[in-house]
Amino acid sequence: MPVPLPHRLNPGRIAALRRSGILDEPGGAQYAHLVELVRMMLGVPVAIVSIVDEHRQVFAGHSGLPEPWSSRGQTPITHSFCQHVVDRGTALSVNDAYAEPLVRDNLAIPDLGVVAYLGVPIRLPGGELIGALAAINTRPHAWTAHDQRFLESVAVIVDKEIRVGASERRYRTLFEQMREGFYVGDVIRDGDGTVVDFRFDEVNPSFNRLTGLGGVQVNGALLSEVVPGAGAEILPVFEKIVDEQVPGVHVSRSTLLAGRWFETRMTPLGPDRMIGFVSDVTERRTREELQEVLKHEMSHRLKNTLMMVQALATQTLRAVPERAPVEALEERITALSSAHDILFDKNWEGASVEAISRAALGRLCIDSRIDFRGPPVEIGPKATLSLSLLLHELATNALKYGALSNDQGRVELSWTQEGGDFLMIWREVDGPAVMLPSRKGFGSKLIAMGLGSGSVKTEYLAEGLLLQLSSPVSHLQQA
Template sequence: MPDSQASRPSPASRLQAIRNSGLLDRRGEEQFGHLTEHVRVALDVPVAIISIVDERRQVFAGHSGLPEPWASVGEMPITHSFCQHVVEAAEPLVVSDANLHGRVRENLAIADLGVIAYLGVPIYLPTGELVGALAAVDTRPREWTDKDLRFLTSLARVVDKAIGLGVSELKYRTLIEDMNEGFYAGEAIWSGDGHVVDFLFEEINPAFTRLTGLSSVAVVGRPWSTVMPASLVPMLPVYERVLLTGQDEVVHHKSEILGGRWFLIRVRKLDSSRFVGFFEDVTDRRRAEINQHLVNHEIGHRLKNSMAMVQAIATSTLRGLDPVRISVFEQRLQSLSGAHDNLLERQWKAAKAQTIIATTLGKLGVDGRVRVSGPDVDLGPKPALTLSMLVHELATNALKHGALSVPHGSVDIAWSVDEGTDDALVTMHWSEQGGPPVVAPTRRSFGSSLIKMGMMAGGGTTVDYWPDGLQATFQASMSQLQAGEF
């Protein structure tokens, strides 16, 4: 990856790139030792090195044949570096006899390491910074050939790629280690009939230990069944599904072994038997949700009691009047109560339109004869209650006079959302078929007034009393339907 002097990074930026890469902190032949061994054998030299050069030293990212104590130390001062000249010149350095070479004849490596002949070529980071050299070293004078130089230059590109992979892995490791979320990697243990029965921990990060109190020594290389046996049964199906389908899963898990704490776990497949998990402690959040659910349940219970009291008062007050009218009133109260339940399930913030419809139709016992299609829509509290009353009146009318008054009649409710405007237009179409001929009402009732108001008071309603069944269309903007005010 040669570069021109004009485009070459400044010494400061080069040094910063080297430090960011982590190459100076990972000394030793465990990284690239196999490549230096290849150089040593192919060129028949006693020593081969991959050195990373900063302003005061050269660190061996890989070496083969390097004498002690340098092999164990893994670095040497810049006073002993031939590779520094490769970096300075950004070109290969060919030395047949160091004692006769003007640039290196004062170098301390001649006396301390016996370096006489040297052939070094530049190596680079993936981002283009020249970081050091791949070099072959001999302890006696040697005339290097063009073939030697071509071989070393070709292998240097392999080193570049290996460095790139190493830097990427280091960044990945650093990211994992610095995460606030717990991380673990595991390999599944399969039964003979193709089910996951356990898994081995391959790796964890520091946050895993912080969140669970379990150290790497206590976890890595051990099966889940011995580390956290109480969690095995509920979590195994999750890992099995992820491995078989390839789809990520997010689950809440309560760990009894960790004091009943709740964790939100995200599981992702790596290969056919390996996966990773990321998790965070959500105990406080989960307990707050449970407490809110209990509060909502209590509010709902009290609201039902209040509704029952209103119903009893109304029945007593209206005693002697038309029982049919009293029944209609009671049914309206029940429909309103159902909508309240739906809103309480979502902390009174919103309710799904199809849930409101299903609850309302279910209370009337006609949900199996009404088909609902189209995208679901979130409704604010007031629109949710309005929709429940609207659907209740439409369904009640259909039971009395329309399609639901005969065995073979049915109703279609179709939703659509037109995204073509700044504020999407939501349309609900009510269509009856298979019932007796219908006619428009001759007088205005409470129910017909509700229908005329539509999904939002003020319009957006078209009602047609066709002979083959009632057809009604209701429209409102998305912002109106999702308004939070009550």
């Protein structure tokens, strides 16, 4: 039958120990007061928090260790009594090491002067036994049950410190490895309460790398010292964030790294304290600028195409004796061009009903006689073109025959969205008396088509035209 491995060599325990990172922080200050407490209460010259792996023990905390072990912060496993606490899984009490077969050959006796030893287990947050809290005497000592209970009560505190340390190490690892720059600090105000500077409490390595401050000591420094001249742009942003206690985003060009753009997302932590995350957005900014150029170029080419269509239509219809249909066609092409301008500004994703309405009616210089009322509603590109043409026809008719044909008339344009339905109302008031048209032209057919879905209801009332359009919102928002 194979001999089982000592628990000290258990692969699962070793893996958990490696992940914890506690081996990389010998002599941790968070344990200093605890080992001093053990020395004082038990009257011993040495107390340690020992973390045991396959080949060594590392002192996470220690007090009273002789040199060179105090400076080294660890010993080979040959010098460890604590390994037996890990293997046993229980406390180990040795009154006289010379008389104890388990440890009498341990090199800690001649090299560290360990003669009496009392150690209790300490564990990771996951329950893995990783070492011992131990009291050590350089001469024989009879440990009592009270001594062990006291040591075990302190070990509970050590375990809690280990949990806190593990959480801190996870945060620190994330902090150090973040690709984004990170800083935390406090604004500095003058006597009037105006923010005049910012002090960095802590920054991560990526902050220095991204901002070009690799050789500068930023922790504890003022913004005015680190980047002179940057405060004029960024300090008003800081002041707004800490005064209003709302997060903010700021995009700016670096004064240290010419041509690089950075986005900073900031969050307040109190009246004068905040954190910031810095990202290099140069590539994104370049893409956006290129997209903007392409958008304007596409808009320019589309306008040229529409102008060519308009010119061809004018030349083709030059022999037509009646000019009204030709002019109506030209105006409809212009209305389409206006709608395309709005869509290009929104990357052809659609536009708001109010923006479409104001653009379509403003082009005819009648928007001052229109009352616009309605909530924010976004519609898709197809519905945008339909609405632009429809409003153009309504406005043209109102200018010729309706409320806008005199000096007193007005138009009330309102819209609502209730549930999944969109409703728009065009109401003309204070215009001349209206009557049912004797014939219907192409413009009337455009109006009757509405927004391509839903219904259109037209009433020729004594006080003016009333038109009601309805459509499912889902249809209007389709691409």
